[in-house]
Amino acid sequence: MTNGLRLRLTFFKTEGGREPVREWLLSLPREERQVIGTDLLDVQYSWPLGMPLVRKLDADLWEVRSNLGDRIGRVLFTVEEATLVALHGFIKKSQKTSAAELATARRRLAQFKEQAS
DSSP states (O other): OOTTOOOEEEEOOOTTSOOHHHHHHHHSOHHHHHHHHHHHHHHHHHOSOOTTTEEEEETTEEEEEEEOSSSEEEEEEEEETTEEEEEEEEEEOSSSOOHHHHHHHHHHHHHHHHHHO
């Protein structure tokens, strides 16, 4: 809960220092980056937020749902204190979020919690 404060946005970092979500975002066309960026900003300023923009997936795991016209972007994230941590980003290819995409986010969440302790 932010109590009207803006969440800080950070990107998950691998042990090697890579930021997979930032890299994924930079691989997208500029217009799609702008849509996802605006959606992330909405979450930062309006947390906690629900559907249609944000959906809870699991304990400590949510998704930002971005409509990119003919594609659907997702950023899976957690909130730690007053920080939104972007864990995983992808273009959704089916109605249901795939088990592989969820597994990636859960693995990164566990790594993030381990790094933070």
